[in-house]
Amino acid sequence: MRLHTAGPRSGLMRLAKADPAFGSPYWARPWGGGLALARHVLDCPESVAGRRVLDLGAGSGLVAIAAMLAGARAAWAVDIDPYAVAAIGLNAAANGVSVEATLADLTTGDPPAVALVLVGDLFYDAVLAERILAFLDRCRAAGVAVLIGDPWREFLPTERLRVVADYPVADFGDPAGMTRPAAVFALI
Template sequence: MDLEAFIQANLPVEAVPGVPEVRLHRAGPRSGLMRLADADPDFGSPYWARCWGGGLALARHVLDHPRSVAGKRVLDLGAGSGLVAIAAMKAGAAQAQAVDVDLYAVAATRLNAQANEVVVEARLADLTQGAPPADIDLMLVGDLFYDVDLARSILPFLERCVAAGVAVLIGDPWRASLPTERLTVVARYPVADFGDPGGVLRDAAVFSLLA
């Protein structure tokens, strides 16, 4: 199956709730994502086809506070749809990388960047076991603390980034595995997190990771 053709045909480009400056290929009830699952035994959760609370808060923040990213080289870690990287480019970032471990997320990010007429380098990689990238100024992390084991692998990597002089901003709707004792709240936003009942908003925040 041609993945990009499937996304273009079945996931319409729509404005993002709360972040209308960005438009994404988003799944709906008739998108037929199960066809991807049936065609690929390694198909995982299609988080890249939805909008999540932490990413919404982080995207809203960089657009409302463009000085946070202006002229900087940013990396959207666990990028999913690429929402945060795209928002950063629209806010004036010098360049943006969007990195994910899911090839479907990488394909969706490429298409979403094209739909928003911005340049984002989308690539498939797991960066968390290595040294901090030397070519970025700011790490943007949305919705990566939903699982305790994932949080335990993500946090040491982000701490290495801070120690190397890379700033870290995290967007999250206060999930249980969030290491709040290591974070400072920068801003708070009401967001519609995926899976919540329609129209219900929850509190999400943007955090900086303490040195």
């Protein structure tokens, strides 16, 4: 897969200086949970084949793109950052797939019309983790399957999860060449 990422000559700092609303560019680098989840989807295409999937907090769109490459019927990538939504479009095009990218916060609404919700790296903050888990519980109650990729962050609700697969990944901010364990979980 190809992803547009931040680097010394990417021009990202010029963009940040030009837009006072520019936040942390979480979408500019792949994170460990998203890497594990994307790897799992590609290794186990039956998890997404023929299904409409939601990549919640999609960032770069890595997981949605992997889902489309693995045979998903449709992938909907949602993020709250307008730059992430733009990056999703660029990254999907770079991989020759179509991904519906949407700027929205779905966590306060009803479960979406999808068969599977894919969540990578959204358990790094207590308040966010609580909102995400409440939304995912509503999805599960509506019959929507949930897969979570995460490198065992502090606010991951491990007591509510079943490990599906383990992967060694390089997480955001780790020194070059370093890997850590990340897992793909099913919400139970």
